Amino acid sequence: MEDKRRRARVQGAWAGPVRSSGASYAAPVSQCSGIDNLPASIGQTKRSREQPVTKLQFVFKEPAEVTRRIPELRVIDKAGVYDISTSAAGVSRLHLFPSFIDPKEADWMFEHLQKEIPWSQKTNFRQDGFYQEPRLTAWYGELPYTYSRSTMQPNPHWHPLLTMLKNRIEEVTGYIFNSLLCNLYRNDKDSIDWHSDSEPSLGKSPVIASLSFGDTRTFQMRKRPGHEEHGDYTYVERVHIPLDHGTLLMMEGATQEDWQV
Numbered sequence: 213m214e215d216k217r218r219r220a221r222v223q224g225a226w227a228g229p230v231r232s233s234g235a236s237y238a239a240p241v242s243q244c245s246g247i248d249n250l251p252a253s254i255g256q257t258k259r260s261r262e263q264p265v266t267k268l269q270f271v272f273k274e275p276a277e278v279t280r281r282i283p284e285l286r287v288i289d290k291a292g293v294y295d296i297s298t299s300a301a302g303v304s305r306l307h308l309f310p311s312f313i314d315p316k317e318a319d320w321m322f323e324h325l326q327k328e329i330p331w332s333q334k335t336n337f338r339q340d341g342f343y344q345e346p347r348l349t350a351w352y353g354e355l356p357y358t359y360s361r362s363t364m365q366p367n368p369h370w371h372p373l374l375t376m377l378k379n380r381i382e383e384v385t386g387y388i389f390n391s392l393l394c395n396l397y398r399n400d401k402d403s404i405d406w407h408s409d410s411e412p413s414l415g416k417s418p419v420i421a422s423l424s425f426g427d428t429r430t431f432q433m434r435k436r437p438g439h440e441e442h443g444d445y446t447y448v449e450r451v452h453i454p455l456d457h458g459t460l461l462m463m464e465g466a467t468q469e470d471w472q473v
Contacts, residue, residue, distance in 0.1 A: 286451045296451055297435060301466035302417065306453070309384075312423065313458035322425035322457070324373055331396050336360035347402040353391030355413055364393075377423060385462060387419050397429070406434070406472045420463040424455040431455050433473050 288294055288308060297304045313321065331348035337360065351357050351364035352374060358364070370378075374392060382388055391414075395404065409420050422431070433451040437444055451471075453461060463473075 280447060282447055283449045286449070288451060288453045296433075296467075297449065297470055299466060299470050301469045303465045304467040304470050305464040306451075306467070307385075307462035307464065308453065309460040309462075310456060311458055312384075312460035313425075315458060318425055318458035321373060321377075325371075325394075325425065326396065328373075329371060329394055329396070331394075334362060334364070336362045345404075347404060348396040348398065350394040350396075351392070352394070355391070357391065357393065357411070357413060359407070359411060381421050381423065381460065385421065387421070387462075389419075389421060397426075408468045408472050410468045414468075417466060418468055420468065422455070422461045422463070424459050424461075425457060428454055428456045431461060431473065433471050435471050436469075 286296070288306065289310075291308055291310050294306045294308070295303050296306060329350045331350055333347075334345045334349050335342055336345060337343075349364075350367075352367050352370050354366055354368050356363050356366050370392075374394075378389055378392070397403070409418060431453040433453070434445055435449040437448050441447070455461060
């Protein structure tokens, strides 16, 4: 705000009505031969003492400070459908299914997936060089998958358990899925950077199904800032969703375009 004040300037053009013959200043008096002692009403105007002079005063007032508040965090922890925002891109919608997989069945699935999935640590590239992701991943799909300037090669050989889970999700939600990125967080130090699943290979407005096993983790979402924010996420809306063992979260509509997770 200080910078804007220094750059700004005030330009004023004072204006008022055209003075009439009754102006308060003395007009020049023509001098003609043979004419003396001209009456005052001809050469000048006298102000009546009963008409006080109005004095205009400018009083500076400090502009009221605009207080901008960070939006209150929204927590979604119950089953249901939630429209979290609406924009030109459309409605961003979440559908939460707690206990989508029965806890005992989820225990068995988690144990097998942890042991039998061919987990590996992916190497990505950023401006300061190459780095290893702080988690393990496995990709399943007919097409390659590229993000963070690194490509995962096609892998059409789905694990039977993953195929079964895919079919169950499609039956309940009515959507058809063609690929899967598995993430294994080995401890509380493993993580994933803010991102959106908006890669061209996924198509426009992709529907994402996230199925969680193991310890409860908080799925965090933040809305993309408008152009006027210049990439500042300070005042954006945020949503937190605790994902328990066996919970399914669906992200639909414009979620991948308007939000990050």
